[in-house]
Amino acid sequence: MADVDGTLTDEDGSESPAACKTVRRLEQCGITVGFVSGRHLSNLEALAQQLEISGPIIAENGAVAKLTPDGEILDLGYSREPALKELNRLKQLFPGAIREREDNAERLVDVVFFIDGVAHSVVREQLGDIQYYDSGYVLHLMERGISKGRTLLRLLNEMGYQDLSPTETLVIGDSPTDISLFELFPYSVLIPNPRLTDTQRRAVERVARYVSDLFCGDGFAEVAIHIAMARGC
Ligand SMILES: [Mg+2]
Structure with a gap:
């Protein structure tokens, strides 16, 4: 499950060609990719279609979710x-x-x-x-109580998404809005983002399992290529 801004984008905020290419490669390897982002749902749906992902979409930092890009919006019980x-x-x-x-x-x-x-x-x-x-x-x-990590956990535990457990899910993000993912999922990757303050950087580094060498989309691509190679594709 990948965050989008700062994770699949370049430092200037545009989509990273390297990250986008490796998202497609992961799906072609049979690895399901999903998005977990602060963006709103229709934006993520368009990106999901463009990058041909098949996994869940979690929008608005955990407040809105779908199990598949063309599925129904789930009733998570959250209010605006x-x-x-x-x-x-x-x-x-x-x-x-x-x-x-x-x-x-x-x-x-x-x-x-x-x-x-x-x-x-x-x-x-x-x-x-x-x-x-x-x-x-x-x-x-x-509303309090909503987070990216909690919602992803609900998709797995309450909705039985593909019978996956948290240990079979890799979470990748770049900023404090991803801390709940890093805390709740044992396999996590932090993509360094030069926009973070020192305090924010220390907070995310403390909870992430692995930190990529490269910034933003290049960091995602680096990690994703390793994963694809480990799968032999
Ligand atoms: Mg981000």
Whole structure:
């Protein structure tokens, strides 16, 4: 299961040709590839079609999921109400400072926005019982208890995805939003991302099992080629 931004992309945020090529190679080797990302579902569905993956899609940092790219959206029981309530409260507290990102309309649970001229610590002090984090690209508000790792575990344990156990699943990611994957799955790869602060880098390095030598998409390609070769293809 691969994260997308910083994992299958290059440092400039564009899709990494090397990573995309190796995703296709893994699928051709009979290794199921899935996405677990902060992106919204329709974006990941398009990428899944483009890269011809057959595995699950987990969108919005764990809030939305499908078992296969052309399957139905699963009912995970998550709500957008708590995040929308907090967003509206922030708009009232900091008039003119909150800018919702364009893709907010596409999102089902997660709320994404930017905030101008207000320190994160000040925003955090004002928030109620909600997840608030900076993915490195945008700020997120989401109901507590949702994470990439927890949702992937639910697909395996509750929904019996392909009878796989966590030890038969490799998780690959680049940032603090992937920590839940690194904590819950014993086989994990951290792809270094130069955008991370030293504190963020230390936090992810502490929990990942293996760290690739190369940055971003090149790091993914490096790891994926080893996996394909180990399969003899
Ligand atoms: Mg990422």
